Amino acid sequence: MTSARLPVVRVADYALDGIAATLGAVTPEQGGALLGIPGSDTVTQFVHDRSADVTSVRYHNTDWLIQEINQVERRTAARFKGIIHSHPRGMPYPSGQDRSEFARSLELNTALTRYLAPIVTHDVTTALDGHELVLDGCRMSFFGASQSESGLRLTPMRPVVLPVRRALTRAGFTAVDEPALITVGDSAMLGTTGEIGGLGLVTILFGADYPATAPLVFLGESGPIPLDWELGVPGEDRLERVVGRLRSRPAKVPLQARSAGLLSPALADRRVLVVGAGSVGSYLTEVLARSGVGAFTLVDPEEVAAENLGRSAYRVDDVGTPKVEALARLVRAVNPAAEVAGYAAALDGLPIEDLAKLVEGCDLVVAATDDNQAQGRLDHLAYWFGKPAVFPALYRGAEGGEVIMVAAGLPCWGCSTGGVRAATAEQESPLRRTDYGTGRLIAEPGLLVDIHHVSSVAGKLALGLLHPDSEDVAAMRFAAGVRERGANYAVFANRPDYWIFASVLADTYGQYAYQSIWLAPSRDEACPVCGEQEGRTDPTAYTAEAPGADLLAAYRREAAPGE
Numbered sequence: 001m002t003s004a005r006l007p008v009v010r011v012a013d014y015a016l017d018g019i020a021a022t023l024g025a026v027t028p029e030q031g032g033a034l035l036g037i038p039g040s041d042t043v044t045q046f047v048h049d050r051s052a053d054v055t056s057v058r059y060h061n062t063d064w065l066i067q068e069i070n071q072v073e074r075r076t077a078a079r080f081k082g083i084i085h086s087h088p089r090g091m092p093y094p095s096g097q098d099r100s101e102f103a104r105s106l107e108l109n110t111a112l113t114r115y116l117a118p119i120v121t122h123d124v125t126t127a128l129d130g131h132e133l134v135l136d137g138c139r140m141s142f143f144g145a146s147q148s149e150s151g152l153r154l155t156p157m158r159p160v161v162l163p164v165r166r167a168l169t170r171a172g173f174t175a176v177d178e179p180a181l182i183t184v185g186d187s188a189m190l191g192t193t194g195e196i197g198g199l200g201l202v203t204i205l206f207g208a209d210y211p212a213t214a215p216l217v218f219l220g221e222s223g224p225i226p227l228d229w230e231l232g233v234p235g236e237d238r239l240e241r242v243v244g245r246l247r248s249r250p251a252k253v254p255l256q257a258r259s260a261g262l263l264s265p266a267l268a269d270r271r272v273l274v275v276g277a278g279s280v281g282s283y284l285t286e287v288l289a290r291s292g293v294g295a296f297t298l299v300d301p302e303e304v305a306a307e308n309l310g311r312s313a314y315r316v317d318d319v320g321t322p323k324v325e326a327l328a329r330l331v332r333a334v335n336p337a338a339e340v341a342g343y344a345a346a347l348d349g350l351p352i353e354d355l356a357k358l359v360e361g362c363d364l365v366v367a368a369t370d371d372n373q374a375q376g377r378l379d380h381l382a383y384w385f386g387k388p389a390v391f392p393a394l395y396r397g398a399e400g401g402e403v404i405m406v407a408a409g410l411p412c413w414g415c416s417t418g419g420v421r422a423a424t425a426e427q428e429s430p431l432r433r434t435d436y437g438t439g440r441l442i443a444e445p446g447l448l449v450d451i452h453h454v455s456s457v458a459g460k461l462a463l464g465l466l467h468p469d470s471e472d473v474a475a476m477r478f479a480a481g482v483r484e485r486g487a488n489y490a491v492f493a494n495r496p497d498y499w500i501f502a503s504v505l506a507d508t509y510g511q512y513a514y515q516s517i518w519l520a521p522s523r524d525e526a527c528p529v530c531g532e533q534e535g536r537t538d539p540t541a542y543t544a545e546a547p548g549a550d551l552l553a554a555y556r557r558e559a560a561p562g563e
């Protein structure tokens with residue numbers, strides 16, 4: 001039989017090392033147990049029967065070994081696979097007496113379909129067969145015993161080394177213990193935790209077909225990191241390559257290296273609540289993360305669809321993943337130190353107590369939903385808890401848009417939109433014409449550049465609002481100027497002669513497109529959100545059955561008093 005046609009037995013290299021260091025180092029006959037992956041001819045552990053009587057001519061396992069096997073089976077997912085023992089020189093195969101013991105073991109261990117029974121000898125000079133290997137002056141000849149109709153069948157098996165220890169050593173990994181077999185979903189994996197210089201605490205899980213497939217690598221407490229597993233590289237080099245690349249990653253990303261004096265490192269301690277992770281929300285999250293904002297809470301009920309890729313921050317790998325999860329991945333890819341919490345839910349799908357906690361726990365709200373009711377609800381909560389907020393929105397076709405900045409002392413979003421709507425009523429207004437409630441850019445055609453143009457202003461305001469008052473950097477002055485003027489409602493024209501821009505800027509030299517006008521809406525003293533203190537209502541008092549209903553009714557009355 002050629003070796004290629006022999007059944008394969010996979011053996012972890014550290015188990016082979018253990019065999020060579022014990023059975024291989026002493027006079028026959030000695031032995032030990034093999035344990036491994038249930039239902040597979042894979043050996044992941046060797047237990048030396050060290051208390052066996054060495055004066056005896058023939059090896060017979062001890063009660064101590066049986067107890068050890070039971071212990072390993074209790075502690076790990078590894079299961080008993082068979083017994084390896086040594087023979088005198090010139091006998092690299094099981095004896096007649098061995099065969100009858102194999103048969104007895106198969107009867108006792110009914111879960112075993114194949115009993116692994118390799119023989120160790122010290123003959124390393126004769127040519128090796130396909131079922132043999134030599135390691136450290138020790139020859140291992142692999143056999144498997146199984147029951148058949150005609151009695152015991154003994155089959156030579158081709159050993160394939162699972163190079164786990166070799167790979168770990170080359171990667172500079174210092175483990176405390178040998179890897180242990182654990183259950184991951186439906187399969188068993190070899191897990192080990194240790195240190196790698198420059199990476200700290202690392203946990204690695206190897207599959208039985210390693211190094212054909214990539215291991216799972218966990219750094220610290222974070223989830224498995226995506227690895228570029230190069231199949232073109234020799235198997236024993238792959239882990240070393242991966243570790244080399246991980247090591248060359250900066251421990252801390254200097255995100256503000258090119259914005260010193262404009263932004264403050266204090267942003268690393270700030271948390272932004274982003275509601276709506278579509279074109280606007282995903283863009284703003286990425287911008288804020290790259291600017292050094294350290295924590296995000298993301299809320300969006302949808303999954304990434306292929307159609308989103310042309311107009312958002314998502315990638316092909318994200319399709320089918322909840323947007324909040326994909327966006328969290330993007331943030332961590334930019335800044336591994338960032339803290340991201342995601343809620344794959346619609347705003348009205350969150351209990352009001354939870355939503356209130358999210359708003360209260362953040363430093364700024366980005367309200368980027370397509371839903372006026374949700375925007376109004378966020379407005380009320382943010383105002384109530386004294387959190388600044390930005391409300392970016394695109395008009396039909398993304399030909400124009402608006403950004404409303406709300407902070408203490410400024411009119412709320414409801415007052416701002418209501419006031420501007422009334423003030424522009426005589427104009428040919430996109431707000432008026434398309435019904436403000438549904439005129440936003442949902443599945444509308446619109447260019448990503450136009451969406452970014454409007455969103456980037458929201459981003460700049462957000463960066464300013466996020467700085468604590470104790471700081472003094474340029475980004476703060478931009479938002480502060482808006483506050484001083486009370487002009488918290490910016491409208492944008494993304495094409496020439498758009499809406500009010502055509503008439504307002506008619507006599508201004510050099511106009512074409514991408515202008516902005518900063519409007520100063522007035523506050524309604526009776527507004528339940530931003531009006532006189534005693535007239536304000538508690539947004540957390542809304543019931544989950546009718547989210548934001550009071551507010552919306554109030555907003556509608558206020559926005560269209562004549563209707």
Ligand SMILES: [Zn+2]
Pocket residue numbers: 085086087094095098
């Ligand atoms: Zn024997």
Ligand SMILES: [Zn+2]
Pocket residue numbers: 411412413414415416523524527528529530531
């Ligand atoms: Zn108001």
